[in-house]
Amino acid sequence: MKKYILKRILISLFTLLAITLVLFILLQLMPGSPFNDEKLSADQRAVLYAKYGLDKPVFVQFFKYVGNMFRGDFGVSYNISKNTPISQLIAQRLPVSMNIGFQSVFIGALIGLILGIIAAVRHNTIWDTLSTVISVIGVSIPSYV
Template sequence: MRRYIVLRGAQMILVMIGVTVLCFFMLKVTPGDPATAILGVQASPQEVERLRRSLGLDQPWFVQLGIWAGNVMRGDLGISYISKKPVSELILTRLPVTLELTIFSMLLAILIAIPAGIISAVKRNTWIDYFFTGFSLFGVSMPSFWFGILLILVFSLWLGWLPASGYVPLQRGIWPHFRSLILPGLALGLFLAGVLVRFSRASMVETLVQDYIRTARAKGLSNRHILLGHALRNALIPTVTIVGIQFGALLGGAVIIETVFAFPGVGTMLLTAVNQRDYPVVMGVTLVIALLYTITNLVVDFIYMWLNPRIRFG
């Protein structure tokens, strides 16, 4: 176990380095100059060059990357070019909103998809199975931003049940806070729900034909006991894999959904920073998202062991 944790820690460090370098080069090849974006097109070339020197943008790329990496090793993500505030402070302010939206959408997807997948497997080749299979196809095919717009159109503009945009903090009431999460949570979690229905159904179908399931039926155990006590735990293992992998996709999808629903999370902050060429904010947010993704995958590995004690890591 200790060896496995050390190896995974080394992999996380390599992932962080790879994400940092890739993000840095993508920013460098993106058209636009931070100094010009800050001062505006009316600024003189002398003013632009002076600001570039003060920001260190006149240094070679490897020097800029080395300085930023050295600061990160000391826990300093830099200062925003635009707001002049520490990037870590900006992320800590916005990250809880994004994490709450992501976790909420994941819980919605799990609560919808896992029962649907199990029922579809038990009732396979019936109209119920076809209905949930169609829902799965709809979920993986519908773009999240377009589905979000449809949700706003139906539930906000036509019916007036839910707010069209904005985020209500929990301090202002549980129900208003929950209402502000429903539509963006559904829009963000639709794709994951569609994927989980397919995987949970396929995994359950495969599990139900195993020898130990037939043995349990031969012993006279009830279908409920067989499903919940024997089949479900083993069938959830590949589903847990998908949940862990898709967590990073949900964080990435939050960039678009937060823009559609005007959510004050790191997604909108990242998009704004890209448009303003605020390199420290872009680098810091990307690094934090990558770190959360790798930690989630590590947690998923330990959930494997809880679901199936036969799995051991050497």
């Protein structure tokens, strides 16, 4: 059992690293730069590139990005709250998001349990079919609706 758990953890870490690499590469391939502001001079842009390490090779940027991510350093926000660490913004908003998520899971499980009981008790009746149709519709609706 320990071997299986270790294997699953290693596979999960490898998958997370692979997804991070793919996303990082896709972001690098996007046109433009984070500092395309017309008001910035070439010197100001060069200072910003050096400050954030964007003047370094891509593989160095990737390893710095992954290292910062593991330390919980996600940079600072310039859109939501000027110069506020993103980790602080996440910490402020995470409890509300988790509360909404837990409530959704609870309500979904409760509805699923009730529909499952109805379908089992009233097997091969209109109630069984109706429970199945409601379940399929519930699964088919996107989560953002």
